Amino acid sequence: MTTDHHVYTPVARTYGTPLREPVSVLICAYTMRRWDDVLAAVDSVRPQLGGRDEVILVVDHNAELRAGLEARFAGTPWLRILSNTGKQGLSGARNTGVAAARHDIVIFLDDDATAEPGMVAAMVLAMEEERVVAVGGTPLPAWPAAVRPWWFPPEFDWVVGCAYVGLPTRRAEVRNVIGAVMAFRRGVLDRVGPFSTEVGRVGTLPLGCEETELCIRVRQQLPGAVIYHLPDARVRHRVTPDRTTWRYFLSRCYSEGVSKAMVSRLVGSGDALSTERRYVTRILPRAVGRSLLGVARGRLAAAGPGVAVLCGLAATGAGYLRGSLTR
Helix, strand or coil: CCCCCCCCCCCCCCCCCCCCCCEEEEEEECCHHHHHHHHHHHHHHHHHCCCCCEEEEEECCCHHHHHHHHHHCCCCCCEEEEECCCCCCHHHHHHHHHHHCCCCEEEEEECCEEECCCHHHHHHHHCCCCCEEEEEEEEEEECHHHCCCCCCCHHHHHHHCCCCECECCCCEECCCCCCCEEEEEHHHHHHHCCCCCCCCCECCECCCCHHHHHHHHHHHHCCCCEEEEEEEEEEEEECCHHHHCHHHHHHHHHHHHHHHHHHHHHHCHHHHCHHHHHHHHHHHHHHHHHHHHHHHCCCHHHHHHHHHHHHHHHHHHHHHHHHHHCC
């Protein structure tokens, strides 16, 4: 990884339609268990595509899945199917897609997320600003039976890959985006390097933070570059029943701590934990206070989210300690 620093200089834009710049939408898939999800993700973006836009499906080391998708989308001119040519995992699959993208704006959509109307247009519009190099949308949880678990605090919706209490409610500059729906300029990734394969998911292993590490690296190497959070670029992110259990909640929190320790080693703890400090000192105490107030008013169920906040924080801290001690 280069240590050279350059003030960000916007690249020339190329316009595919009179209305907006063309985009490459990248969806990475790895398992047949998400077959219906992958088809739903593609269907959700299709109405939002312009004449020069494209969808790229990258299959992560699964020959059966690739064969099935090739048969399903045979003769579809706006969609290409590729195999991950890099290291197995989400980072490798994303890097394969970026390398193959025909357009400078690359939109990343999780294979279990569906875009709401206007998502593509909102992202492209925000990226028209010259110094904007990346934007992150707002993944909203699609809970089983459309019901949030009574104990699950909205401050921890990041556990299921979604926007959480503490994010800006209006468009604002942020340190990093959420991976379920985000967009980067390919030219910027060419300059700072690809997604790191040292962090991130491999199959169902609940590690993460690959987009966090990349965003921090972009800001470190390109002073003046802007990354926005966009509340109006929304997707519905499916939450499976197994992810609504205490076991998954604590496992994911622990893995987040491990991932953050890995990011700290790559980019430094100052940048790696800057957002988390505010989250821990301001957002989480409010959540616990809200639970205590509910219990004081006779709503015993209000204790659930507060307990989850404390347990989740402890598990994340334990993961960070473990990751920091592992070299």
